[in-house]
Amino acid sequence: MSVSFCGLELAHPIINGSGTFDAIAAGQVFGEQLRERFPFAAYVSKTITLAPRQGNPPPRLWEAPAGLINSIGLPNKGLDRYLSEDLPALAQLGIGVSAADRPGRGVPLITNVMGSSAQEISNLLDACDEHEQIAAIELNVSCPNVKTGLDIGADPRSLEQVLGAVRGHTRKPLIVKLTPNTADVAACARAAQDGGADAVSLINTLRAMALAPGPRSSEADGSAQGSGARWLGGGSGGLSGPAIRSVALAQVAAVTERVSVPVIGMGGVQSAAHARDLIDVGATLVAVGTESFRDPEAGWRIAQGLGWSRQTADSTI
Amino acid sequence: MSAWTAASAPFARRLLQVTGMQRLGPYHVLRAVDPDGPLGGRGGANLVPGQFAMLACAERWGAGEDERPHLPRAFSIARLVDGECHFLIDDVGPGTRRLSELRAGEQLWALGPLGRGFTAPPEGRRAILVGGGAGIAPLAILQDRLQVTTTVLLGFRDLAHAHGAALLDGARVATDDGSTGHHGLVTDLLDADLARDADAVVYACGPAGMLEGVRALCERTATPAQLALEAGMACGFGACYGCVVPKRGGGYLRVCLDGPVIDAAELEHVDAHAGSPA
Numbered sequence: 001m002s003v004s005f006c007g008l009e010l011a012h013p014i015i016n017g018s019g020t021f022d023a024i025a026a027g028q029v030f031g032e033q034l035r036e037r038f039p040f041a042a043y044v045s046k047t048i049t050l051a052p053r054q055g056n057p058p059p060r061l062w063e064a065p066a067g068l069i070n071s072i073g074l075p076n077k078g079l080d081r082y083l084s085e086d087l088p089a090l091a092q093l094g095i096g097v098s099a100a101d102r103p104g105r106g107v108p109l110i111t112n113v114m115g116s117s118a119q120e121i122s123n124l125l126d127a128c129d130e131h132e133q134i135a136a137i138e139l140n141v142s143c144p145n146v147k148t149g150l151d152i153g154a155d156p157r158s159l160e161q162v163l164g165a166v167r168g169h170t171r172k173p174l175i176v177k178l179t180p181n182t183a184d185v186a187a188c189a190r191a192a193q194d195g196g197a198d199a200v201s202l203i204n205t206l207r208a209m210a211l212a213p214g215p216r217s218s219e220a221d222g223s224a225q226g227s228g229a230r231w232l233g234g235g236s237g238g239l240s241g242p243a244i245r246s247v248a249l250a251q252v253a254a255v256t257e258r259v260s261v262p263v264i265g266m267g268g269v270q271s272a273a274h275a276r277d278l279i280d281v282g283a284t285l286v287a288v289g290t291e292s293f294r295d296p297e298a299g300w301r302i303a304q305g306l307g308w309s310r311q312t313a314d315s316t317i
Numbered sequence: 318m319s320a321w322t323a324a325s326a327p328f329a330r331r332l333l334q335v336t337g338m339q340r341l342g343p344y345h346v347l348r349a350v351d352p353d354g355p356l357g358g359r360g361g362a363n364l365v366p367g368q369f370a371m372l373a374c375a376e377r378w379g380a381g382e383d384e385r386p387h388l389p390r391a392f393s394i395a396r397l398v399d400g401e402c403h404f405l406i407d408d409v410g411p412g413t414r415r416l417s418e419l420r421a422g423e424q425l426w427a428l429g430p431l432g433r434g435f436t437a438p439p440e441g442r443r444a445i446l447v448g449g450g451a452g453i454a455p456l457a458i459l460q461d462r463l464q465v466t467t468t469v470l471l472g473f474r475d476l477a478h479a480h481g482a483a484l485l486d487g488a489r490v491a492t493d494d495g496s497t498g499h500h501g502l503v504t505d506l507l508d509a510d511l512a513r514d515a516d517a518v519v520y521a522c523g524p525a526g527m528l529e530g531v532r533a534l535c536e537r538t539a540t541p542a543q544l545a546l547e548a549g550m551a552c553g554f555g556a557c558y559g560c561v562v563p564k565r566g567g568g569y570l571r572v573c574l575d576g577p578v579i580d581a582a583e584l585e586h587v588d589a590h591a592g593s594p595a
Contacts, residue, residue, distance in 0.1 A: 019558075020556060020557070021556050022555045022556050022558075025554060025555025025556065025571075025574050026328075026554055026555065026556065028555070028574065029325065029326055029431060029554045029555060029574070030325055030326055030327070030328035030554070031325030031328075032325075033325065033327065033328035034328055037328055054567070054568055054569060055558060055561070055569065057563075058548075058560075058561055058562065058569075058588065059549065060558065060559045060560075060561065061549050061550070061551055061557070061559035061560075063385055063386065063387055063388055063549075064387075065383055065384035065385065066379065066384045066385075066387055067387060068387065068388060068551055070551075070557065070559060072557070072558045072559065075558055075569070241387060242387070290551075292552070292556060293388060293389075293551040293552035293556060293557055294330075294373065294387075294388060294389055294552075295330050295426075295428075296328060296329075296330070296428065296552070296554060296556075297328065297329050297330070
């Protein structure tokens with residue numbers, strides 16, 4: 001038993017959403033057990049950009065009704081250090097390499113990248129393409145185009161154009177992580193497919209914001225964190241968790257009706273039943289994000305709930 | 318120097334059995350057992366004072382005020398005695414409210430112990446424990462574990478909250494309103510104590526304003542200080558990048574991974590950014 005996805009054979013259909021599980025940090029915290037019981041069938045990296053980013057100033061989190069608003073700001077060490085430092089660290093954890101005792105097995109690595117122009121994205125794809133350890137590339141298109149200021153992925157025409165320009169820069173499977181903050185996500189998915197995407201993933205977080213709590217009064221100190229001021233250091237953020245599950249189901253259903261490429265569905269998945277819903281509307285894989293914050297083993301718990309066991313998973317390849 | 322070494326946390330949240338809940342002034346002391354895990358019983362030896370756990374009630378976690386809580390909450394391990402793990406809870410939000418309602422026989426989820434804890438003081442150096450409000454929690458297990466006599470200075474809002482001082486032995490207390498102990502800041506007590514004998518290591522935990530006072534004072538007096546920081550965090554194991562604080566020289570530290578105990582020298586100042594999920 002295994003799941004085929006863009007030429008990869010995965011041990012089960014559950015992966016992580018980009019930016020919701022740091023395997024290197026988890027390896028420091030949980031040690032060898034992480035490698036032995038890795039919860040995901042493939043590991044998706046945090047978003048990598050050409051230049052290093054420190055991320056947004058705190059506060060970065062706000063607990064929303066049945067969910068979480070984050071304004072992390074894509075902190076990462078930049079492409080060069082990702083390739084030179086993180087790839088070897090991930091290999092130590094068995095990510096992107098075959099396990100020595102079980103040739104052919106291991107957890108495939110999907111590297112998520114973001115650039116603000118076709119040129120930047122091309123450079124990222126060129127660099128990733130040279131690394132055998134990277135099985136597939138996920139392109140985060142929730143990034144303002146430097147020329148237009150609009151998110152590259154928010155407009156079908158600009159998305160297809162950018163993909164057409166960058167597609168030739170990698171032979172690896174290219175997954176487009178769609179933005180849900182658009183008028184017609186299915187049209188964007190179709191544009192991604194027409195531009196050469198091998199798969200699409202959705203939904204990313206929904207744009208959201210929160211105001212600092214407390215009584216509104218004339219004595220408000222006027223500081224950035226006074227009650228009524230924007231709470232998040234980045235001003236606004238993205239909503240995830242159960243609060244967005246129904247939106248995710250509708251968007252994934254709309255997208256699977258319009259595209260023939262495989263779809264990775266995500267958004268508020270906490271249980272096998274939620275994953276089953278996304279699979280029922282046509283998702284090939286399901287990603288788990290915010291639920292891993294509550295339960296680091298959530299990915300495997302959900303795979304088990306779908307009927308996968310270590311035995312069936314181990315007999316895959 | 319006695320070495321304190323943390324073992325890896327189990328890669329699974331575990332169901333802990335609540336064994337008791339006691340009032341300590343306005344605070345609540347939650348006691349729970351973790352028979353096969355490191356938060357009690359046999360495992361405690363590898364737990365370092367200052368480490369924390371992510372807690373959530375097994376039942377009715379969610380659908381409270383504003384449809385919260387949703388995420389687990391980070392709590393310092395306050396004490397580990399007789400196979401029981403103690404946590405100090407201050408009811409300040411929907412998560413802490415729900416946790417404070419737990420009663421013996423109920424269950425809670427715990428992930429941990431997590432984070433980097435305190436480092437033992439060099440042989441012969443005096444330890445000064447400085448705490449504020451619910452931030453006194455990790456100082457209790459630190460006092461239990463230290464082999465040396467400690468000076469304990471605790472700050473509270475008022476007399477009612479000062480009942481929390483019973484968590485530690487031999488505490489001298491300051492209150493904001495002067496209703497008991499020194500009328501003023503706990504850093505006033507620290508200032509006087511360091512003036513008397515500066516050959517000390519300071520261990521501090523409390524609100525950001527207090528920690529900044531401790532940091533500045535220790536910088537001025539060249540006293541080594543270890544600060545246990547509080548930050549709102551979603552996961553506790555480095556995944557969410559939500560709990561960052563600015564570090565000296567630029568960039569950020571993840572409180573869950575690089576802390577929660579951070580050498581004061583690594584910080585230019587302690588930011589007064591409020592914790593969020595409470």
